[in-house]
Amino acid sequence: MTVFDELRGQDAVVTQLRRAAAGDGMTHAWLFTGPPGSGRSNAATAFAAALNCEQPDPAQRGCGQCHACRTILGETHPDVQHVRTEKVTITIDEARELVSTAGNHPASGRWRIIIVEDADRMAERTTNVLLKAIEEPTARTVWMLCAPSPADVLVTIRSRCRGVGLRLPAVDDVAALLVARDGVEPALAASAARMAQSHVGIARRLARDADARQRRLETVRFPLALKGITSAVLMAERLMSIATAEADSSNAERDATERAALLGSLGLEEGATVPPALRGQLKRLEEDQKRRGKRSVTDSLDRTLTDLLSFYRDVLILQVGATGSLVNEEIRADIEAFAADGTPEQTLARIDAVNLTRRRLVTSNVAPLLALEGMAAGLV
Numbered sequence: 001m002t003v004f005d006e007l008r009g010q011d012a013v014v015t016q017l018r019r020a021a022a023g024d025g026m027t028h029a030w031l032f033t034g035p036p037g038s039g040r041s042n043a044a045t046a047f048a049a050a051l052n053c054e055q056p057d058p059a060q061r062g063c064g065q066c067h068a069c070r071t072i073l074g075e076t077h078p079d080v081q082h083v084r085t086e087k088v089t090i091t092i093d094e095a096r097e098l099v100s101t102a103g104n105h106p107a108s109g110r111w112r113i114i115i116v117e118d119a120d121r122m123a124e125r126t127t128n129v130l131l132k133a134i135e136e137p138t139a140r141t142v143w144m145l146c147a148p149s150p151a152d153v154l155v156t157i158r159s160r161c162r163g164v165g166l167r168l169p170a171v172d173d174v175a176a177l178l179v180a181r182d183g184v185e186p187a188l189a190a191s192a193a194r195m196a197q198s199h200v201g202i203a204r205r206l207a208r209d210a211d212a213r214q215r216r217l218e219t220v221r222f223p224l225a226l227k228g229i230t231s232a233v234l235m236a237e238r239l240m241s242i243a244t245a246e247a248d249s250s251n252a253e254r255d256a257t258e259r260a261a262l263l264g265s266l267g268l269e270e271g272a273t274v275p276p277a278l279r280g281q282l283k284r285l286e287e288d289q290k291r292r293g294k295r296s297v298t299d300s301l302d303r304t305l306t307d308l309l310s311f312y313r314d315v316l317i318l319q320v321g322a323t324g325s326l327v328n329e330e331i332r333a334d335i336e337a338f339a340a341d342g343t344p345e346q347t348l349a350r351i352d353a354v355n356l357t358r359r360r361l362v363t364s365n366v367a368p369l370l371a372l373e374g375m376a377a378g379l380v
Contacts, residue, residue, distance in 0.1 A: 001064045001065070002062050002063060002064045003045075003046040003049040003050055003053075003062040003063075003064045003069055003072075003073060004017070004018070004046050004050075004062055005064070006039070006042060006046070006177060006181065007039055007042065007043055007046060008169045008173035008174065008176060008177045009167070009168075009169025009170050009173035009174075010038075010039065010043065010166055010167070010169065013043060013164055013165070013166055016164060017043065017046070017047045017050065017164070018050065018062065020047070020051075021047065021050035021051050021053070021058070021061045021062055022058040022059050022061065023058055025162075027162045028134075028137040028141065028142055028143065029134050029137070029142070029143045029144075029145070029160055029161040029162065030044070030047070030142070030143065030144045030145070030161055030162050030163075030164055031119075031145050031146075031147065031150065031153060031157075031158055031161035031162070031163050031164065032044050032144060032145065032146045032147075032164045032166065033146075033147055033148065033149050033150055033152075033163065033164070033165055033166065034148070034165060034166030034167060034168075035148060035167070035168055036148065036199060037168060037196070037197075037198060037199025037200055037201060037202060038166040038167060038168050038169070039166060039169075039200060040117070040146040040147075040166055041082075041084075041115065041117045041146050042200075043164065043166060044115045044117075044144040044146055045072065045073060045075075045080075045082075045115065046062065046073075047144065048072050048080045048111075048113045048115060048142075048144065049062060049064070049068065049069045049072040049073055050062030050069075051109075051110060051111050051113065051142065052068045052069075052072060052077070052079060052080070052109035052110055052111055052113070053066055053068055053069050054066040054067065054068050054069075068108075068109060077108075077109070078107045078108060079106045079107055079108060079109040079111065079112045079113060080109075080112075080113045080115065081098075081101060081113070081114050081115065082115050082117060083098060083114065083115065083116045083117060083118070084117040084118055085118050085121055089121045089122060089123055089126070090116075090118060090121050090122045090126055091126065092125065092126050092129055095122065095126045095127075095129040095130055096129055098114055098116070098130065098133075099129060099130060099132075099133040101114065102114055102133050102137065102138065102141045102143070103133075103138055103141075105138075105140060106140050110140065111140055111141070111142050112138075112140055112141045112142070113141075113142045113143075113144060114141070114142070114143050114144065115144045115146070116143070116144070116145045116146065117146045118146070118147075119145035119146055119147045119152070119153055119157075120147040120148060120152035120153065124154060127153070127154045127156075127157055128154075128156075130143075130157070131156055131157065131160075134157060134160050134161070135160055143161070145157070145161060150163065168197070168198040168199070169198055169200070170198065171190070171193045171194050171198055172190075172193075173198075174189075174193035174196070174198050174199075174200055174203050175189040175190040175192075175193040175203075176189075177200065178192065178193065178203060178204060178207050182204060182207065182208070184207045184208075188207055189203075189207055192204075192206040192207035192213075194325070194327060194329070195213070195216060195310075195327065195328070197306075197310060197327055202303065212246070215242050215245065215246065216307050217330065217331075218238075218242065219239065219242060219304055219307045219308055220307055220308065220310060220311045220328050220331065221311075221331060221334070222235050222238070222239070222308065222311075223308075223311055223312070223338065223350075223379060224334055224338060226376070226379055226380050227380070228380060229377060229380065231380075232373070232376035232377045232379065232380050233373055233376065233377075235372075235376045236369060236372035236373040236375070236376045237369070239301070239304055239305075239308075239372050239376075240301075240368060240369050240372055242304055243297055243300040243301040243303075243304045243368075244297055244300070246300040246303070246304070247296035247297045247299070247300040258285060259282075259285065262281065262282065262285055263282075266278050266281065297368070298361055298362065298368070301361055301368060301372075302358055302361065302362065305354055305357060305358050305361075306358075308354055309351060309354050309355070310327040310328060311328060311335070312347050312350050312351050312354070313327060313351070314326040314327055314328050314335045315335055315338055315339045315342070315347050316339075316344060316347045316348065316351070318335065318336060318339040319339045319342070319343065319344045319347060320344055349378075350378070350379050353375050353378040353379060354375060354379075356375070357371050357372065357374070357375040
């Protein structure tokens with residue numbers, strides 16, 4: 001086992017990173033790009049482990065067995081910092097703190113590594129704070145930025161980084177990973193990988209959560225019941241409900257764990273009266289969790305709309321006579337009937353309507369339910 005084993009279907013990337021870890025083509029700044037689910041942050045973490053691996057032979061680094069590899073993969077190594085935001089953007093203060101950290105010498109490894117998983121969530125003025133640190137790094141510091149595409153990062157930043165382009169792995173590769181890593185039954189792994197459209201994280205959730213699979217099936221069947229404005233409004237309300245349920249299910253356990261940890265650090269038990277002097281800390285935690293919950297709903301809505309898009313993608317494939325399997329094979333007969341009752345032009349217009357709503361939810365302050373209602377009306 002090596003740190004690169006989970007990067008299924010990314011042979012060219014693995015070769016590039018292995019060579020750099022061995023000293024061939026190493027540089028101080030890297031930009032990992034690829035569509036959601038391609039494994040950008042996983043690739044960056046694996047590369048960080050290979051760079052600080054304890055194997056004396058450079059060609060063997062990234063063993064996955066030494067203390068450095070295990071702690072970096074577990075995100076507990078003192079020289080590797082992961083930056084991910086629960087907010088809409090990474091703030092300037094957070095960027096300044098990163099620059100300060102980047103100036104420190106490694107505590108135990110060869111390199112101090114900063115992995116920014118949401119580099120596309122930095123405003124231009126925030127990115128400019130990082131520019132000089134990336135342009136003139138300290139001798140043993142490596143920056144690893146992750147974003148969906150090079151265009152999502154300022155040209156002044158990406159011109160100073162070496163690019164690592166990932167692609168979505170094949171469905172079979174994702175299914176094999178679920179079987180090997182998570183012990184998923186092969187047939188379920190193949191189905192989850194297909195429904196997730198090769199997004200590794202979503203495929204894992206679908207394979208492990210029967211309720212998530214049921215919510216997804218409900219989502220992709222919505223267009224079959226759209227007959228008028230009333231049904232469109234009901235569809236929007238239900239889409240909002242599904243996305244909220246998805247977000248709540250992923251956040252509830254984490255929120256409770258964080259609250260228990262904070263109370264424990266304050267010497268309090270759950271249910272005990274919090275002294276006035278300590279209430280500020282608890283309030284800050286609750287505010288952070290509320291902000292995270294808001295972003296989680298937005299992210300969950302985007303995933304829900306991606307599932308909805310898969311229905312229209314399958315319809316379009318049948319309408320234009322393209323070859324290839326359907327994402328939603330479970331409802332093929334329904335999709336065939338829907339496709340026969342419309343035209344490719346109508347389907348493309350519906351795809352555009354869903355994608356427009358996805359952009360509005362991320363880039364504007366529109367009320368999510370209002371955006372969904374407008375979209376659903378356009379899908380009738």
